[in-house]
Structures are given as C-alpha cells and as structure tokens.
Amino acid sequence: MKIQFYTHRPDPLHYGVRLMDKALSRPDVRLWLYAGPGRATDLAGRLNKIAPERVWPLLRAADWVLMPPDEAQAVLPRSRILLLDALPDASLPPWPPAPRNPADAPLLPVWLNLGWDETRPAAVQALLSTCAARGVQRLLEVVGDAPAALAAARQRWREYREAGHEIEHLVKDSA
Secondary structure: OEEEEEEEEOOHHHHHHHHHHHHHOOOOEEEEEEOOOOOHHHHHHHHHHHOOOOOOOEEEHHHHHHOOHHHHHHHHHHOOEEEEOOOOOOOOOOOOOOOOOOOOOOOEEEEEEEOOOOOOHHHHHHHHHHHHHOOOOEEEEEEEOOHHHHHHHHHHHHHHHHOOOEEEEEOOOOO
16 A cells, blocks of 8 residues: 655645545545544535535445445445545445446545544554555545644654555645
8 A cells, every 4th residue: 555645734624625636536536534533524514615616425434334225325336435433344334336347447445534643553553454454555644734743644654664555755835
C-alpha cells in the first residue's frame, strides 16, 4: 500500500475536498473517508458547506449497516464515498462491491484520513489491518498546520514506516 502525507494544510478539509475531486475523477475509485471517532456528521455537514454545488455520492457507514439488505444493495453501486465514524469492523459488509460484470476492471479503494489525530500504535495497526483486509491500495493523510496535528502525523508516519509501507511526503502547495 502506498501512503501519502499532505502536511501543513491550513484547512485540511478544504484540501481534502480537492483530493476527493481528483480521486473521484477516475470512475474506478471508491473512497473511504475517515475523520476520527464521532466526526462523520460534522464532516458531512462541512462538505456540503464547502462545495454546496456538488452532489457527493456519499454513504455513511452507520446508516448502511442499518439498511434492509435490498435497499443497501440498491444504494451501494451509486455510492463512491463511504464516510466512517470509526474504523470498520466485521459487521460492515464488503465495500466497494465487486464489479457486476466480471469483465469490468476492479474498483480501486482509496482511504482518506482528514483530521485523524490518533497516535496509539494499536489504533494505527488496526487502520493498517483494515486497509489490508479491504484491499485499499492508497492511504492519503491530510494534516493541518497545528503543532499537535503535526506531532500525531509524525507518530503515524513512524508506525507506517515500521510496518514497511512506502511513504511520500507532499508539503503545502504541492499536489
């Protein structure tokens, strides 16, 4: 899995929207969007304020798990962003779904962390295990310019590197 850090972003969410636009310009990309525990509702609201002209193909994982199976199956193919309140566990069905036509190219899962301030090694390892189990090929970390956010990102960087992942650092004004 390739990991990219975008650091020193004055507003990580605004920059994250830019990355989302870029990623979703590819029809095969499905985006896991995570901002940390309990922040999904706030994040969805802020997305709509930042880009009100956009219709985000968004599905909240907390809502999906509660849907009747037939409704969930109808919603899944249209949903290109899965918004997470927490790291997924076994109760979350496989996402993105497999292509309906076996001749179609497989979907490309990308994980985007916006404002995740976790530093505990066990939590970082849980994220890496989740990404591996779900077939995530790229992990994007958008980090603000606050000292605490940068310190947490440095700790996660060390954890990722120790786990043997390729890491790329993109400083402000590079994309």
